[in-house]
Amino acid sequence: MEQLRIGVIFWFLSLSVIGQTTYLINDFSDVYKGKLIIDQGYEEEVFKKGTVIILEKLSEKEVVAISSEELTFSLNEEGEVETGVVSLPYGEQSIIISEDVNFDGVKDIVVMDGQYSCYHGPSYQVYLHREGQLIHSPSFTRLAQEYCGMFQTNNETKTIETMTKSGCCWHQFSQFEVVNNVPVPIEVVEEEYQYLYHITRTKTWRGGRAIEKTERRMNKEGVAIEVLMSFRLFKNQKKVLLFASEGRLNYVLLKSEGELVEFSFPADNLIDAGRFTIDASKSKLIFKNKEAIYEIYEKRKQDKVMAVGIYVYVNGKKYHLSGDLSTLQGAMQGVSSEKLVNVDG
Structure with a gap:
């Protein structure tokens, strides 16, 4: 009976239609559901060619459709596509994320569009849920494209944090607040190792004015003096x-x-x-x-x-x-x- 139950689940969740594999995704939102279609021949690839579709649950209306050459996702023990996983900055990140990114009390929808962030990491298109519909946000989307993977939200401080890097010796950590549904930087910290010195450059915004500070410390790691x-x-x-x-x-x-x-x-x-x-x-x-x-x-x-x-x-x-x-x-x-x-x- 257990094998029969699992077989029925897979039959509903993974349907072969004209050579494509389709996964139905229902657990990430009370308002929306998803459909993930993987092109034939890409089922076993690490980076899969396919399309992510977001639909309204009640009307079945398609509201978002994103095609990509490089989608990644994981299946749980029941064969369902896992959603809402955001392990930052380098861990697993789901193909669909439902999260309140602008801190208005309503969950928004974030959809993977490929691997365009730093070091061929996952990148996303961000849709704010406003006035009963999903509205694409170019400014939030940039945060999920130009840094390392999906950004992190802090509900206690109502801030957003991003990270990016170049090689071993340069990292940037940024913090944003949301003003009129647009993320605005309030602090950017760059850390750089220049052989003998560890340099930290901090730029903060207070009252519309930018304040910059640079600190250097001796780099004692891996440098013989x-x-x-x-x-x-x-x-x-x-x-x-x-x-x-x-x-x-x-x-x-x-x-x-x-x-x-x-x-x-x-x-x-x-x-x-x-x-x-x-x-x-x-x-x-x-x-x-x-x-x-x-x-x-x-x-x-x-x-x-x-x-x-x-x-x-x-x-x-x-x-x-x-x-x-x-x-x-x-x-x-x-x-x-x-x-x-x-x-x-």
């Missing part, structure tokens, strides 16, 4: 760090708390041509950029370091940044003893 000398400045406890990586010397000034980079030389990438000069006494390390000349010094008496710090020359003026000797680790001799391709002297 050798700290040659470090100390903190007396006045503000910012940390001066000289380190070698891939045969190059780097200078970093870290903010007093955490690992936020306030200034670095050379710039963010490994191939930057910034050079250092160490004097004959091996007690001064000099570098310059467009804004200033920097001189890191170390004063010694016999073999003992008596003082450390930095002189900064800007527009003919000299500024002294005294170092806290009690925080000194390493020495200038460590810099001079290394064979570093961007150090002269």
